[in-house]
Amino acid sequence: MSPPLPLSSMLLALACCTSSALAFDGYYQTKTPYAPQQDPATYAAPPAGFQPIFTQLVARHGARGLTGMKGDAALYAMWQQAAAQDALTPLGRELGPDILALMQANALLGHGVAGIDKPGYGNLTQTGIEEHRQLAVRLLARLPTLFAQVEQDAATAPRQLVTIHSGVDRARDSARFFTQSLLEYAPALAPLLTLPPAPAPYPQGRTPAVQPILQVDGVNRFLLYAHKLAPQTDFVADRANPYSATYAASQAYQHYIRTKRLDTLMTPPARQPAAAAHARQVLERLFTPAFLAQFNGGATSYADTGSYTFTSADGKLTRSMTGNGKTVIRSVNAAAMKLYELYAIAAGMRHEVKADFSRYMPADNARYYASVADHEDFYKKGPSTTDSGGVTWRFAVALREDFFREVDALAAGDLRHAAKLRFTHAEMIIPLASAMGLQQALPPETSYSHADSPWRGQSVSPLAANMQWDVYRNDTGQLIVRLLYNEKETPFKPACDAARIAPGSVFYDYAGLKACYGHVAAR
Known part of the structure; x- marks a missing residue:
């Protein structure tokens, strides 16, 4: 086995990885495979x-398969019925096998991927794994002096690389593959990786009493799965x-997303x-007009009722x-929207599925x-309307405050803490963008x-979407912060322009930035 690569030599080894990204041509909405949105060579010094x-990030999981x-x-049931009726075009006959x-x-x-515990629907694809491995590589390459200093001080003044995630596989x-990649290039960081205890005990104060469910170390549902907090696992009485x-x-x-008002907006x-x-x-292009006409009047429908057996190669x-x-069509x-969903998910499964959807x-x-999916997500997950009271994003305020608490x-x-690394879902990244004031609501x-x-x-939230704060300090103790959103230098909300260290700068004085966002309570 070759010796570990010294961190001081890392930039040469990473040059090929930091300057290139896969190009994905298509319209995949939030299933778009990740690519950094700025060339690191153009970052401001x-x-x-x-x-x-210090640096910190929150990242969506990487490209995945269908969730179920x-x-x-x-x-496929619809396709089978069309095949039985000889109602397929030549192209349509190829759809079913795909x-x-x-x-x-x-x-x-x-299956067969080290680090994936339970094969099946919802797991990361090879594209998703690589998205997080390369995200870690670029983090190291962007801040070599920080991590070199952390390595140097590991024996005498160790600092932690705190890692948390939502608890979903x-x-x-994603956290696992990200940190594995960090350690491949900077193995001396291994003893510094820290999974803090999960918030406990929850649920609390239930009547009748419910036995608290203890999450494993590293899980924080309140920060990273807040869109789906449940009474059975997360109830808070106090x-x-x-x-x-x-x-x-x-x-x-969760009440709002079931309301008629949201349905009317979407x-x-x-x-x-x-x-x-x-x-x-x-x-x-796939089915005969006569077959499609069977939908007229609502007499025909197709559901996910089949049974299937699959064996690995x-x-x-x-x-x-x-x-x-x-699930009923x-x-x-x-039917067309379901086909679009397969087209979108297949973009991140190109290593696993050769079919071209x-x-x-x-x-x-x-x-x-x-555009239809964007319309729905804008109202369901995004900033929504100015009279909505922030219902679509207020649960992400705790995540925003966690960034401030670290600084x-x-x-x-x-x-x-030398770094804090958080791994979550689109349902948290999108609301966080609103909570940060990076996205604006529309008048009703x-x-x-x-x-x-x-x-x-x-x-807003492609696969592996991320926000990162790099924090710098000078000899007088002044702290300045740079925000990277999908690895693009991004302004904080416009109201914070006065906190920039100079007009147009991507660096913000932290004291001014904190004052702009208002008081952040200590925890």
Whole structure:
């Protein structure tokens, strides 16, 4: 075995990795595979006299498979019926085997991959693993003096690299592959990696009493899974508890996403003539018009009710699965949208599935369905409307405050943490962008549209989306901060412009930045 690569020599070894990114041509919305949004060579140098002392990030998990056998099985059932009726076009006949190949890849996803504990739907793909490995590589390459100093001080004044995640497999595994990559290039950091205890005990104060569920070290659902906090696992009775507001905001959000008001905001695209036109354009390339006409009147539907058995190429894993019938296709619009979802997820599964789903989803139609998904996500996960009271993002305020608390500790002279690494989901990255003031709500009388709004899922939260704060200090103790959003130098909210250390600078005086965002309570 060759000796570990010295950190001082790392930049040469990483040169090939930091300057290139895979190009993905298509319209995949939040399923867009990750690419850094700025060439690191163009990053601004910190002002003279400032040295990096800390960095922190929150990152979405990497590219994954489908989360369950749902729309794929329903669409395959539709294809089977069309095949039985001889209602397929030549291109349509190729769709069924490709859907089945995608289903098999998802059912076996992660088999034989070191670090994936349970193969199946929802796991990271090879693209997703590599996204986080390279994200770690670029972090090291961006701040070599910070990590060299951390290594140098490891024996005498050790600092921690704190790692937390949501507890969901794909977020936990993203954390694992990220930190493994760090240690490949900087093995001396290994003793400094720290998984803090999960917040406990929760649920608390339930009546009748419920036995608290203890999460494993490194899990923090209140920061990284706050969109789905549940009474069975996360109930907070004491209003003085620092997570009480987060729990309440999570419950308010989960109520909101079931309301008629949200449905009214989200559904306009489906009611427009363009919806039916695009569905016909997509599906009539695959199915005969007579077959599609069977949807008229609601007499025909297709559900994920089939049973399937898949075996890996090496014969070591066989999985049998049966659909639960809860995903139902009742219209041509729904069928086309399900096909778009397969097209989008396949973009991050190119190592596992050779099928080219862009054959079934022409670019103009893919662009349309991405715009529909953006419309829905803007109101369901994004900034929504100015009269919504921030219901779509207030549960992410605790995550925002956690960033400030880390820098507060530095300002108070507590240097125990050299980095904080957090791994989560799109449902937290998107609200965090709103909580940070990086995305703006619309007046209730103005409907979201691609033509009038720059908000795009592919840029707000692609797979492996991330926000990073690099913190620098000078000899007088002044702290300055730079925000990278998807590795692009990004301004904080416009109201904080006065905190820039100079007009147009990407570096912000921390004291001014904190004052701009308001008081951040200590915990």
